[in-house]
Amino acid sequence: MTPTKTNAPWPIWRLIAFRFFFIYLTLQIAPLAWLGEIPGVGKLLSFYYSFVDWAVTTSNKLFFHVREVLVQPNGSGDTSWAWAQLWAMLCVAFIGCLLWSVFDRKRASYTHLNYWLCLAARYYLAFFAFSYGILKIFALQMPFPNLHQLATPLGDLLPMRLSWMFIGYSKTYQVFSGIMETLVGLLLINRRTATLGIFMAAGVFANVMMLNLSYDIPVKLFAMELTFVSLFLLANEASRLYYFFVLNKPAPVADTYHFKYTQKWIRIGRIVVKCAFIILAVFMQIINNWQYYQETNAAPAKQHLKNGVYEVATYSVNKKDIPLSVPDTLRWHDLILENGAGSIKTADTAFRQRYKRGYFAYATDETKHVFKIKKLADDSLWMATFRYEQPDSTTIKLWGKLRNDSLYVVLKRTNRHFQLAERQFHWLSERNR
Structure with missing residues (x-):
């Protein structure tokens, strides 16, 4: 194997790019917001959320002018507030990158800081891969079309609802999608399988992004962010991928996700934090979705008028x-x-x-x-x-x-019958339907 040069000096373009992406991804991942999962911490974070809202609203009034009155994220993740937040984060990252480059211009590399950024990015992707994946495994994200939707003319449906029904129609396809996303999460939290996990994450989230862009699903920004984080992690292994896929040569050993912890308390802390993440992102998701599944599939309240x-x-x-x-x-x-x-x-x-x-x-x-x-x-x-x-x-x-x-x-x-509700499947098809 070709050894990697862990502490080799970085070219100037990589130093500048890292400074920009470090600031932007830190703002996007928002480590402080994750503390809200700890009981009792949520109230303290209200000050953080208030500051973020003030910063986004003020910067929009002064510079961006996305809308005069910003609408907070609701069922849509592409609201005017979300767009103003994106512009604000990009501006902060750009200005911060310039200042950082001036005051730290003699720095040769950011190997250790890059390790921590990639670690946070991996677990960020893994969390949402588990979140959406486990939800799909229980076939809860996209329900099967109901009577109201079946009776709606196809031409009256918006593209998003059409795509939702397309996935919801097939429980098999939805569960398969969930298994793939959950597998991505499992691969990402293991350093030895992280590269494979990032490859799969880039494919899975790029597919989600294209669905959102193509069918006007209002989670475009978030889907693009997840895809961007996946590509950022892949870029960290560009040389290895080039050796393996283009030059057909032995690839250098991966060192982006490996770091030697010299202090015992850090090694113990790493294990504790990882276990806490698995409990939160995997087991709690399974428990919550199982309860949701039972509620969704419980016998409906008795109605005296026939469906x-x-x-x-x-x-x-x-x-x-x-x-x-x-x-x-x-x-x-x-x-x-x-x-x-x-x-x-x-x-x-x-x-x-x-x-x-x-x-x-x-x-x-x-x-x-x-x-x-x-x-x-x-x-x-x-x-x-x-x-x-x-x-x-x-x-x-x-x-x-x-x-x-x-x-x-x-x-x-009426005895109105909908063929779509039959969930048809044929191994043998003598003609196109």
């Missing part, structure tokens, strides 16, 4: 019938009930609008024959209460008030 797709045969507002042929955006066209979640084909904004359907949560009371609905399942107040009766097994009659209008609705249950 299914219902046609709206009669729709009357204030005792005035509105036929289906009349162009009325508030009229109900069909209604779907499924385990406490309902949706209506209507443009009425009293409901939560998604993909040209109005969504709501509902509950029934069999003794009082009451059907209650609210916009979101977490809402404390019901938006409307209807009386109902079931003349036969396929008919539901509702009457009550929505806003200030009196509604009378007759629903007819």
Whole structure:
């Protein structure tokens, strides 16, 4: 094997690049934020988060102007606040790199500091590989399409929802993806298999990044960050990879992830921290996802109205019938009930609008024959209460008030069948489907 020159002087371009990436990756990985997992530390970190928010907001007002009012990350990771934070981190890294290069210009290399940066980057990638991987192993990240989604015309779906349903349709594919991501995490936390883990991480996270970019999934920034960290770690082994893959020669021994701990307390501390990481990133993830899996697959609360797709045969507002042929955006066209979640084909904004359907949560009371609905399942107040009766097994009659209008609705249950729900698979296919 060709020996590596651990303490050899670095070229000037590498010194400058390291200073920039060290600052940027430290800000991205945010080691202080990880302390929030320790009980009782979260409250102390509120000062850190407040400072970060102030820095991002202030720098945006002075320099970046992403948006006048920044929206904090929510279900989307690509909010205006997230973009302003990215620009702020890049600027801090650039300015810090310049100052560092001036005051530390005689430094020959950063071998030991690079070891610690690569160690943090490895465990950063491993944590999220475990987080997303274990979630997929339980097939919880992308659920199988529900009745509401199956009844939505393909052309009305946004690209992200289409991709989510594509992965959620196949439990096998989702579990396979989860196993690959979890394997990446396992390889990354072992120094001897770290190079293979980084190779796999670059492929896995690049695929996720391309999915997010191609289907407008609002986690683009984070996916790009994970891919970038993977490429940074690969760049640290560029010479080894060049020897092996291009020159077809024996590669130098890897030393990026190896460091001799001379003090006993450091060796013990390393083992303790690694065990704590495995407990947090692996075992706690398994326990939490197992509980989530049980909750998700638990028998739903008993509803006295059958799940299914219902046609709206009669729709009357204030005792005035509105036929289906009349162009009325508030009229109900069909209604779907499924385990406490309902949706209506209507443009009425009293409901939560998604993909040209109005969504709501509902509950029934069999003794009082009451059907209650609210916009979101977490809402404390019901938006409307209807009386109902079931003349036969396929008919539901509702009457009550929505806003200030009196509604009378007759629903007819259909036998609508969705081929996609069959989960078809054929080893032998005589023709294309």
